[in-house]
Amino acid sequence: MTEDVGVSRGRLVLRRFRRRRIALFGLVAIVFLVLFAFLGPSLSKWNYSQKDYNAFLQPPSAQHWFGTTQIGADVYAQTLRGLQKSLVIGFLTAIISTGLAAIVGAAAGYYGGWTDRVLMWFVDLLLVLPSFLIIAILSPTFQGKTWLLFVVLLAGFSWMITARIVRGLTLSLKEREFVRAAEFMGVSSRTILFRHLLPNMSSILIIDATINVGGAILAETGLSYFGFGVQPPDVSLGTLIADGTKSALTYPWLFVFCGGLLILTVLAVSLVGDGLRDAVDPNSESSRL
């Protein structure tokens, strides 16, 4: 260890993170993707809902940077629109599901007894039912309604594994002196949960939220691919890929850009998550690159 004495923990983590070039690459890629998704549309004169009736199924050109679709829509504008939606859904879902996991896991671990048993049984139940199946079954109920409902469902069925990790951490934290001291001072259990237990595992929660972004984007695009997720007129990378797949061989531009951006997004997020995990816990020796 070459780190000097007296460096704050945040600075230490930052320094370790910076040392991982590949994680840094992931971070740069995410920043680039977010900027591209939200600022990119203004660079082109085409809107995602506009149709160019003089250009059906044209390959990429100076007019249409990513080409056009069967009905003359601009693929560049549509792809960026889809990327926006997938990114927003991914981040929102990850934040909600990690928050839920933190509360459920910490409550189960801290209260123990029947609370623990009931909550963990519920976790087991949701793990037996693949979330893809449940959300697909429920898809008719949110069709024609806001996509935020879809986010709530995605988050509602993706918090279980993180909750188990949080529960395990809580079990070991609650024996520590500072929690004991707070208990003896008569601090309410809810305050102990939110002020003492959860902040002490914030790094794990941040890492898990990052990793969950990738999972959420994959789940969203998978469901949207079959028409069970984002509904027209909204587009996401999943619906775009579904449309492009049929003509992937003959009109590759309908498929290459949305597919490539999806892979890049998920890859970047998982590299950052992995880099963060290594930076916070250098002993984990996880899949270091």
Place this chain on the structure above:
Amino acid sequence: MVKFMARRFLNYLILVIVATSLGYLLAAVSLNPRSNFEGRNPAPPKSSVDAKLDALNLNDETPVLTRFKTWAGGVVHGDFGKSIDNQPVSSEMWRRMGVSLRLLLVGSVLGGFFGIALGTISAIKQYSAVDYGATLGSFVLLAIPVFLLAVLLKVAALNINKWAGTPIFYYTGEFTPGLQGSWWDHTWDRFQHFILPTLSLVLGQIAFYGLYQRNAMLDVLGSDFIRTAQAKGLRRRTAIIRHGLRLALIPMATFFAYEFGLLLTGATFTEKIFGWHGMGEWFIDSVTKNDVNAVATVTMFAAVLVLVAGMMADLAVAILDPRVRSS
């Protein structure tokens, strides 16, 4: 040990029953089979629509719990009700189950085996070119969803076929319909159809298990007991395989139980994209057709498979870890 497994089994059994019931109830509330019959032109009278729905136990005017009782009563006797096309669900299920099981079995066995092998090699040769390549490759593979990977494989196969001048890979269905020839021709034909769908599932599995196995193995390699084993005269290879690998496999068994649900989801895409008529394809088609009984049956199939995977994981942990057996 037997008692431990029996208790786990009972726990899983209750979970499957609750999960299946939940699957049925959600499907019955969310899907709308009435629209299948009403949407015709000219619009049929309400009484005839009701009669058809009643015959299939799909009438949304019957209380959902009554419908569920009828369905569950049938399931206990092996009757899963009628599909929306008035066919018995169970015969369809038996036909499709084999297709999915073949895919899932090969997917998890090959994926688990090669993943563990890759992860172990990566860990032993940490920081080598092999390690970097395998780890980065795994990250990339995990970022590619099955439906994208399947298309990429199709494109690659098409180019290889074109280059070879003869079809080497097929990407629709399980076999060539109406193929004439010997037993060997049929087997070869099935194999040609088998490769791409299997790859679309197995590659992700290898990446997943590879990364976790690498982590688990790295934790183990640094531990004292490996050094002790070597100090007492074991060769490093024997020490790693006999003492290290065994310990590193324990967390993998737990991951197997979790990962199986995802594999099941992945298989749905594989079946749909490569035209294999399995349970996953059936599920997607049934949800779009508002076929409540079929959807509930697939949910039960999924829950039972996750149960079996969980039991196998428990058994593996008990075999690998003597502490679990004695407690």
